[in-house]
Amino acid sequence: VSLIIAAGAAMIYSLLHYGLWSFGMPGSGLMPAIASAMVIIACIWTVLSGDVGEGPRFAAPALGYCSGFVAILPLTVAIGLLPALALVTVAVLRLVEGMALPRAALLAVSTALGSWLLFDRILMVPLPHGALGIF
Amino acid sequence: MDLFGDLALGFGQAVTPLNLLIALAGCIVGTAVGVLPGLGPTATISLLLPISVYLDKTSAIILLSGIYYGAMYGGSITSILVKIPGEAASVITCIDGYQMARRGRAGAALTIAALGSFFAGIVATVGIAIIGPGVAQFALAFGPIEKTSLLILGFTLVLGIGEGSRVRSVAMIGLGLLLATVGVDLVTGDERFVFDVAPLRDGFNIAILAMGLFGISEVLMMAEDRDSAGKAVPTPTRLRELLPNRSEISQSAAPVMRGSVLGFFLGLLPGGGGMIASFASYMLERRISKTPDAFGKGAVAGVAGPEAANNAGAQASFVPLLCLGIPANATIGVIMGALLMAGVTPGPRLIVDHPEMFWGVIASMFVGNAILVVLNVPLVGLFVSLLRVPRAVMAMLILFFCVIGAYSLNNNMFDVATMLVFGLAGYGLRKTGFDVAPLLLAFVLGRLFEESLMQGLIIGHGEVGAFFASPLSAFFLAITVLILGLPLVLRLRGTHVSLPKNTE
Secondary structure (H helix, E strand, C coil): CHHHHHHHHHHHHHHHHCCCEECCEECCCHHHHHHHHHHHHHHHHHHHCCCCCCCCCCCHHHHHHHHHHHHHHHHHHHHCHHHHHHHHHHHHHHHHCCCCHHHHHHHHHHHHHHHHHHHHHHCCCCCCCCCCCCC | CCHHHHHHHHHHHHCCHHHHHHHHHHHHHHHHHHHCCCCCHHHHHHHHHHHHHCCCHHHHHHHHHHHHHHHHHHHHHHHHHHCCCCCHHHHHHHHHHHHHHHCCCHHHHHHHHHHHHHHHHHHHHHHHHHCHHHHHHHHCCCCHHHHHHHHHHHHHHHCCCCCCCHHHHHHHHHHHHHHHCCEECCCCCCEECCCCCHHHHHCCCHHHHHHHHHHHHHHHHHHHCHHHCCCCCCCCCCHHHHCCCHHHHHHHHHHHHHHHHHHHHHHHCCCCCHHHHHHHHHHHHHHHCCCHHHCCCCCCHHHHHHHHHHHHHHHHCHHHHHHHCCCCCHHHHHHHHHHHHCCCCCCCCHHHHCHHHHHHHHHHHHHHHHHHHHHHHHHHHHHHHHHHCCHHHHHHHHHHHHHHHHHHHHCCHHHHHHHHHHHHHHHHHHHCCCCCHHHHHHHHHHHHHHHHHHHHHHHCCCCCCHHHHCHHHHHHHHHHHHHHHHHHHHHHCCCCCCCCCCCC
16 A cells, blocks of 8 residues: 555656656656556555455564664764764664673674775775764 | 687787786676675776776776676675675575575585686687677667567566565566656656755666665564574585585586576677676576476576576677677776777777787686686685674674665765665565565666667657567567466466466
8 A cells, every 4th residue: 555655646746747748759757657557556456356464563673673774874974874883783782682782892893993994994985974073 | 810810819818927917806806896785896997997098908908897797796695695786687696596595505506606607608708709799780680679678578577586476576566667767867858756856866776776675674584583683594614515516516507508698698789788687597497497486495596597697698798899889788888988098999890900909808708707716616615604693793794784885885875874765665565575676677677678668669759569560579579478468368268377476
């Protein structure tokens, strides 16, 4: 149902903003319309054929991981990418996986240091340092 | 000059100590680039273009082509071990290669990939030397109309990929095509679904989608698997167990041969290359297999065929460049830039004006493939040892790998956010019974399809009949109708047909 709504919205938007056919040529809205129609028809077919199932059950650990992923973005803005990843790693390994804090911290710091060496120093990728500019 | 004389001239160029060293460096850099998501061969070759100016023109092309086919193998390593395709051409290997790794056969999968690629490389090189220049002219018969029909046939074959039902695969193909339309439309110049967000003007990057849908969603699936969160995937320790057994070798022999030939011919097409070749090979193997249900669960043929096709396609894509001056894909386009910088204009005159370079590059393919096998087969044990890392730790390593890889594409956090969103969406789709492989493949083929469709309609003055007027196009469409219609006709006539699980 979410896919039908999303594809329906995309189709309406493309029909309103991009033409299907203009000046005797296919318009830029043709492909979005075809693609959206495929999604809508296939999803409606799935619903009508009763092939929907009971609905997904999301396990608590996966939701814990998801929260960690979402936290990466604001944390990066504040403290930089590698410290943010290290912090999320410690939190997930400690709180979700139940790993001992020293072990989780050691793992996170060593991975962050290795990544810094490879990407920042060797490959010269300018990783974001965040507002605090720690790393 | 005869073929052997030409090849002798080429080997005289390729087997000098300097060129051997350059080919080795190219293969090492290429493998590393293939392993690291984000740093694709196109970007790496672009970065190394200034260095190539200081080299002799043959050496420069040997270096750049070494990176190209090194990356093809490197991408397979992460596909098999952690289900992250380093390259678009490795997406298919994720499906069965990763399942083999989970069953403790990662070493066998990696060795089959390396040896299959080596064999395919030899087949492609011989093919290029013998029939490449002649066959390249045939590729010109593929205009936008024929390419559109071929891609429609391709989408029909994609329906058979993955674990979901056929109808769900149609929805995923539609979603992939829809995502491919984001960005500036190259035909009309319109911005579609950009909403004034500057990074969206170029559309979504294939690596972002692949890392999100496969890498991040796999991390979340791993998180759910509580029984083995602290355990590693079973890995053999003895060398004999690391290598493929007799049964796996016999299962992979025919797919490698078929994949090599198929990959060679598909690689010749402008716009072709490893990606289309690998997925066409997967579908061919699945269709002709006596056990199609084994595909998606770690079928040896699902790794051997696509890997061979991928490498053969990558090498054959040099033919349109060297013989016609047409770059088959973006990476080959950058290599063409290197040739032009060296004062060499690729095209039909290349083989006449610069025979030493033409045959030198072909001979270097032999050398490059041998180097890749020597380099990678002994390292299989090292690669497999990565799987001994407990799943929870591996999940975090994948997170680091994907986030930094996504950031390094354009040095912006928007790509990271997009990848994480695709990861969460991929997880949700997988939990609701949708397989994300058709989505990714449709996304990759989507831009090519739209471009060909638009050009085809313009050529045919807006008449759909133009797609039936071309004999080659009509042939592809007829096969499509046959594939879609035959099971339905047989069912209506009451004939019992044994279909794979995912074909309703």
